[in-house]
Amino acid sequence: MNRIERGKMRLRKILTVAVATGALFTALTVAPAQAATEVKMILWPGPEGEAMQKVVDAYNAGQGKKDGVVVKQVLLSRDNTFAKEAALMKAKSSEYDIYFTASYLVGQHAPYLSEIKGVNDKLYLKASIDGLKVNKKQMALPLDTSLHFMYYRTDLVSSLSSAANIAKYKQISKTVLGKELSPNLDAETWNWDDALATAAFFTQKYNPESPTKYGYALPAKNLLYNTMIWNDVLWGLGGNWFTKGKPSINTPAGKAAIDVYRTIYTKELTSPDASQWEYAETNAALTSGNAMMALQWNAAYSELSSTGATSGKVGIAVPPGKGQRTHVHALAVGLNKYSKNQAAAAKWMKHLATVKAMKNYATAGGVPSMPTILNTMVSSNASFANIITYAGKYGYAEAGGPREFDIYAKLAEVLSPAWVGQKTAEEVAGAADAALKSLQK
């Protein structure tokens, strides 16, 4: 046999086997039959999805049997969850009965959701339940409440009390910020000068004896979630997206807030890589012992309090500033307007709105927006106490309207060059206002 013949036979054999397997596989992909009404729900993976799975399992084994409903949860990764939902909504899909949404997105999603009736507002944190109303209608049911903490290393802050360190602190703050400041050991009362001076003190460039290389971990990537964190700075300095209905980033407060980030980056109080950091990198900077403080999401607490350099040494404070406000949002679930199982889905939603279900959710690792539940769980996660107080006392959300999600993304795009020193606050503030104006409803 020559090479051609052999090659021919080999290829033929492969093709025959391949065609046969292909046919077999096609035969295997037949959808299974179903009995009770199946309600399909989208959530994203992580603590929320895992906790929800427990609630779903409990419901399917108990109440669901009475309701004649079987809930099926589908998880997607963070960015793609909302992308996929956008595609489904625009295609008027009925594939899923329940969509995952959030207070910053509900405005965009509202046209595709059914109103949820009979929700007892009093059970929830006010900021969370109100954030999910569109034109006074409840469009989604809150699950987790998310807000920010100023995390810091307690061991390092308390070391600032020695006389030698006080003198050094004064001198470093003079060099870096141009103001002579004294250490403020109570992070809860920090303003941004205190935070920046403390960050500078724990940066080896200015203080070679600092245990951490950098004082701050700055999530400065062009990412909409990072704008949410920067908003705390804006509010802490007395600014806001809009003042009397007009965009107001191009104001002294707005520009000062941009300059806080700019100072941290250009004075190298954070790593140069921070220009591409988000949640995971910020946490890594803290747990690796390379950074000393960061404004970060409340969800980071469990990892920070138990891992690496921050283990047992992480303190929580409210974001610095005069106004002392923290961004707060609620993750939520809403009912697909095109769902063919509205009644069954409503039964499941009714169950989700009960204290019992949310208690189950909290036990499994969720952070439900019900203060009574959070209160009983403080012993297992100390940060829950802060969530209740901060959400009530400092919690704040911009009235972004239906384009809120877009505004966060646009601001990240416009402001991030200034956060990392490529541009000045002066150069970007006007563009930020123009973007806000074009996206105002």
Added chain:
Amino acid sequence: MRGKSRAAAFLLASPFLLFLSILVIWPTYLGLKTALSRDLLSEFEITPAGLDNFRMVLEQPQFWEALRFTIIFALSVTVLECLLGFALALVFDRKFPGKTFLFSVTLVPIMIAPSLMAVMYRLILNQNIGVVPGFLQKFGIEISIFDERYIFWTLVTLDALQYTSFTFLLIYAALQNMPSEVYESAAIDGASPRQIIARITIPILKPAIAIIAMLRLIDSFRTFDTIYIMTGGGPGTTTQTIGIHIYKTAFITGDFGMASAMSILLVMLLTPFMPFIIRQFRLDVK
């Protein structure tokens, strides 16, 4: 023979035509319709908008910035990856110990989904917990590869790290298609290896390499996952490819009309290059 051959030609192409008619015609029609509509996620109603989306895209500075970045990026990675792929294909064009194993190793990067590859890059290149900066620091090299000053070259290198496999495999396959007599007779004539590459390999492979390069160029024009996950297109829009811009327009702004219009504009912009590829096939001569 002629008539029979035309029937056979149609029959052979029929699966392709059938596929196009099922999977392409209707979706393309829907896509075009979207491009000609005001179609926003935040607005329930979809209204006809004529050429408004196209006008708005062309007036958008971000579109042109993204286009500029994409052209520079796509050309850089295409040139780099074709050179590396060609060099590597020449290395592999002979027997050597461990060839089978190393060949598979060379293909590993494209086996990882770009979106997951980007997550891996975020991990192993992380300054605080990543292995690569860790190693470099051990050797006293301290470099912030995500620093906004180096980010472009970081992204080009990482793209080459993944897609050199692609150009390598195709160039290697093209090289294997070459009849070996050509080499043998050249060797008999006493040509040096370098002369053989310059006078025989490159001229014969030129059409194939041109096609491979154009394929890579087209693909790199759509680069999206890796850069989006690593930089989000930032700082600002300095690393925003047209693919990222289109994705953000569709899924964050929720403006599907504009995203579709941009996609069509992208095709129109690259259309002038198509004859260049098609010419490589010299369809007129048999």
Added chain:
Amino acid sequence: MKQGRNLWATFVASGFGLFFLMPIFGAIYTALRTDNAIASGPFVWEFDRDWSHFKNAMGAAGYDFASFFQNSALISIGTVILTVFISLPAAYSIVRLGFGGAWLLRIALALRILPAVFFIIPFYKLFTNLGMVDSIRGLILANTFVNLTLALLIFASAIKELPYEIEEAAFVDGAGVFRTLWSIILPLMGPGLAAVGVLTFIFSWSDYLFAVVLSSSEATPVTVGAANFVTSYGVRWGDISAAVTLSILPPLIFATAAQRYLVKGLSAGAIKG
């Protein structure tokens, strides 16, 4: 052959290989360590004796990775078959029989340029109508769509390189077009076929965006499954590293097997003999 003399090639290829394997080395190293070690620094030697990251990537985390892997395999194999079945005859028809000429190639190229975003919603609508959302068949079609241009161009370029005399001889002997394609062209297409097969397999294996939108639970491939470890809060580095490591094994096996067909020059001389 004189293998000893080509050791330099082994060195050069290994050098590239080390570079190419960097992400995988990083992934394996990460997957073997504890979460505490991963978060504390690159050289904290604290290995996870329970292999929990690998266990999570094989289903212990509550995600059904066994079926994700199975789905990926079915989708990839199906796509390779369908792609070759559609594009090889079409390429022959275009190049040798002059069918459709440049415009078919033009359409194919335009399809490759259009970003996936353009097709996402239309495809979702189409597949809903065809009853193929969240099915292996649907994803095979979508991935074939993605890989068709590549396959068509590679085949067309490989067919173009074949000496026409061989086919001519076959025609003279009275063989029809189909027979010539099946018994003359196909065997000569080894390298091209292997390249298309490997790339189509790999690209279908690593497809992401179409899979996210067109699958939900029944047809979820491993890429989408692994993305479950990219959570709303941070990334589960250890678990996703293990998932990435495991996910390259099937395409690696496929590529290694397909290599046998990437052999040099079934040249004119060999055919006459």
